[in-house]
Amino acid sequence: MxxxxxxxxxxxxSGDKGDTANVGVIAYEPDHYPLxxxxxxxxxxxxxxxxxxxxxxxxxxxxxxxxxxxxLHGALDGGGTVSLMNDAQGKVFSTALLRMExxxxxxxxxxxxxxxxxxxxxDPDHYGESxxx
Amino acid sequence: xxxxxxxRIASGQGFWGDDLEAPVRQVEGGAIDYxxxxxxxxxxMSIMQKQRARDPAAGYARDFIPLMERILPACVERGxxxxxxxxxxxxxxxxxxxxxxxxRVGLGxxxxxxxxxxxxxxxRLDALLEEGHDLAHMETGEPLRAVRxxxxxxxxxxxxxxxxxxxxxxxxxxxxxxSTDTALTYAPMIHEFGWGPDDHDRLxxxxxxxxxxxxxxxxxxxxxxxxxxxxxxMEEVGFPIIEADPDGTFVVTKHRGTGxxxxxxxxxxxxxxxxxxxxxxxxxxxxxxxxxxxxxxxxPDRVRVRGIRGGPRTDFLKVSIAYADGWKATGTLTYAWPxxxxxxxxxxxxxxxxxxxxxxxxxxxRTELVGWDSTHGxxxxxxxxxxxxxxxxxGVRGRDRAAVERFTRExxxxxxxxxxxxxxxxxGRPRVQQIMAYxxxxxxxxxxxxxxxxxxxxx
Numbered sequence: 326m327x328x329x330x331x332x333x334x335x336x337x338x339s340g341d342k343g344d345t346a347n348v349g350v351i352a353y354e355p356d357h358y359p360l361x362x363x364x365x366x367x368x369x370x371x372x373x374x375x376x377x378x379x380x381x382x383x384x385x386x387x388x389x390x391x392x393x394x395x396x397l398h399g400a401l402d403g404g405g406t407v408s409l410m411n412d413a414q415g416k417v418f419s420t421a422l423l424r425m426e427x428x429x430x431x432x433x434x435x436x437x438x439x440x441x442x443x444x445x446x447x448d449p450d451h452y453g454e455s456x457x458x
Numbered sequence: 459x460x461x462x463x464x465x466r467i468a469s470g471q472g473f474w475g476d477d478l479e480a481p482v483r484q485v486e487g488g489a490i491d492y493x494x495x496x497x498x499x500x501x502x503m504s505i506m507q508k509q510r511a512r513d514p515a516a517g518y519a520r521d522f523i524p525l526m527e528r529i530l531p532a533c534v535e536r537g538x539x540x541x542x543x544x545x546x547x548x549x550x551x552x553x554x555x556x557x558x559x560x561x562r563v564g565l566g567x568x569x570x571x572x573x574x575x576x577x578x579x580x581x582r583l584d585a586l587l588e589e590g591h592d593l594a595h596m597e598t599g600e601p602l603r604a605v606r607x608x609x610x611x612x613x614x615x616x617x618x619x620x621x622x623x624x625x626x627x628x629x630x631x632x633x634x635x636x637s638t639d640t641a642l643t644y645a646p647m648i649h650e651f652g653w654g655p656d657d658h659d660r661l662x663x664x665x666x667x668x669x670x671x672x673x674x675x676x677x678x679x680x681x682x683x684x685x686x687x688x689x690x691x692m693e694e695v696g697f698p699i700i701e702a703d704p705d706g707t708f709v710v711t712k713h714r715g716t717g718x719x720x721x722x723x724x725x726x727x728x729x730x731x732x733x734x735x736x737x738x739x740x741x742x743x744x745x746x747x748x749x750x751x752x753x754x755x756x757x758p759d760r761v762r763v764r765g766i767r768g769g770p771r772t773d774f775l776k777v778s779i780a781y782a783d784g785w786k787a788t789g790t791l792t793y794a795w796p797x798x799x800x801x802x803x804x805x806x807x808x809x810x811x812x813x814x815x816x817x818x819x820x821x822x823x824r825t826e827l828v829g830w831d832s833t834h835g836x837x838x839x840x841x842x843x844x845x846x847x848x849x850x851x852x853g854v855r856g857r858d859r860a861a862v863e864r865f866t867r868e869x870x871x872x873x874x875x876x877x878x879x880x881x882x883x884x885x886g887r888p889r890v891q892q893i894m895a896y897x898x899x900x901x902x903x904x905x906x907x908x909x910x911x912x913x914x915x916x917x
Contacts, residue, residue, distance in 0.1 A: 336683045336684040336723065336727065337683060337727075337730075338681070338682075338683065338727040338728070338730055338731050339731075340731045340732035340733075341732065342732065342734060343597065343896060343898070347730075347731075347732060347733050347734065349726075349727070349729070349730020349731065349733055350730075351684075351723070351726045351727065351730065353684075373837075374837070375836050375837075376835075376836050377835045377836055377837070385733075385735055385736050385737070385749075386749070387729075387730070387736050387748065387749050387751075388749070389749065389750070389751055389752050389753075389765070390726050390729065390730075390751065390753065392726060392729075392730055394730055394733045394734075394736055396734065402822070402824065403822075403895075404896070405500060405501060405895075405896055406501050406891075406893055406894050406895065406896070407783065407786075407855070407893055407895050409786060409788065409822060409823075409824040409853030409854070409855055410824065410826070410832075410853075411826055411828060411832035411833065411851060412832065412833050417833045417834075419683070420683075420833075420834070421833065421834045421835070421837055424834065424837055443687045444687075447687055452687065452692075453689060453690055453691050453692050453693065453717065454690070
């Protein structure tokens with residue numbers, strides 16, 4: 326088994342509702358969804374965020390989309406216009422969750438090693454040039 | 459009216475401040491039947507109330523008017539109908555400005571504008587409280603009386619019914635106040651396909667389509683994390699288009715030749731955005747079950763959505779209330795290598811000590827290091843000694859405006875009186891902002907629905 330950051334297994338998006346941030350985590354491969362279900366428990370996610378999330382963590386499952394939705398209560402310093410946080414609307418809590426380490430079989434770790442991050446040698450000067458339709 | 463079998467509903471704006479060229483691309487880039495534009499966020503209504511207090515003709519999304527001046531002739535020419543909540547707290551003022559636009563572009567009465575009013579309950583608030591609607595905070599349960607004297611805006615989230623009525627009345631442009639973002643997209647489906655209030659699954663499908671449309675390019679590559687570095691031609695990103703069928707299935711796509719991408723991945727990211735309990739996505743018209751959504755790739759930049767289930771609507775509507783809740787300000791300074799983070803932390807300590815010595819009291823003081831911990835917080839640990847630079851960001855909030863004002867005068871002095879290698883203060887003093895806190899509440903339908911009005915007039 327190997328420990329790897331979630332960023333190689335899933336993509337994510339986050340948003341806000343008042344003082345609660347939501348993070349939707351979507352497995353790149355449907356085959357890896359059970360791994361997420363098993364390891365991204367509400368208590369494990371709460372532990373991952375530590376002092377960043379003052380309230381409880383709730384989890385909801387969207388198996389058709391091989392996705393999990395987390396509600397992080399008390400994460401936004403009051404939220405919206407009240408919050409003093411740079412990320413007052415929780416827009417990048419998604420990537421904060423993708424730092425979390427999960428345990429996977431060695432073969433999975435090897436297969437997803439380059440998933441989720443820009444490839445070596447990628448050049449921002451050429452971003453978006455492969456126009457298609 | 460003959461019911462159509464297939465309609466294309468294009469998203470033109472995801473928020474007030476979105477890409478001004480996007481609606482033009484939607485109109486010019488290919489065939490569409492409806493253009494829907496969402497302008498309202500929770501905080502927007504209180505800002506608009508303040509604008510209307512200063513000028514009775516204001517209080518709507520002003521950007522909408524010059525935009526319509528550009529696209530209204532083409533929309534009328536091609537039979538594209540526009541549905542928008544740009545009316546804000548003054549749909550009447552917005553509609554009047556549209557009539558002026560019609561005259562300037564020489565439409566000569568060839569178009570009709572519909573306006574929906576009655577979502578704004580600010581003037582009725584005391585009467586409603588008197589009648590026993592306590593408008594308790596949805597999370598804390600506290601009755602609204604606790605903050606009544608500080609309320610700046612109160613608007614009910616309306617569903618599709620008044621928009622459908624305006625479309626049936628022949629409106630080419632429908633302007634609403636606080637309609638839900640999703641209703642802008644599914645009201646045309648109800649109108650065209652003749653869905654009834656008990657068509658729960660189809661209405662729920664309309665809600666999902668609305669959710670995919672409501673944030674503009676967020677479903678077509680914008681802000682999408684999945685393979686973001688491979689996205690083509692984002693300078694002209696295609697906004698989403700829903701190709702809807704009467705059975706409640708639909709395809710998410712975008713115009714050919716535009717940038718971005720539509721895949722199960724990009725659509726999934728938007729589906730989970732701002733999601734609560736996915737099995738109960740509550741709207742004024744139906745409760746949609748987002749766990750029932752099935753996505754299938756159907757060729758390049760085409761994703762078919764099917765399988766959606768819904769349940770009956772509730773007896774309540776949601777109210778968005780904003781109330782004044784103190785003041786805040788945020789100041790920043792930039793510190794350079796060597797020991798950039800240490801300098802910033804030392805400066806923050808000096809600043810806090812000065813605020814204490816001045817006897818200033820705040821409800822909260824927050825220090826972040828932009829470039830180190832302002833987004834991932836405690837997950838990143840202590841900053842390394844060799845950071846090339848870091849921005850110190852200090853914010854305060856409290857009830858005492860004078861204290862917050864004084865804080866804004868304590869940032870610049872640090873440049874000459876604190877740790878070295880500091881720059882980035884050219885923007886001047888931080889701005890003091892009034893905090894408009896959000897108070898979500900529920901109200902029974904019958905307290906609102908009889909007060910809704912729909913007017914359709916010639917442009």
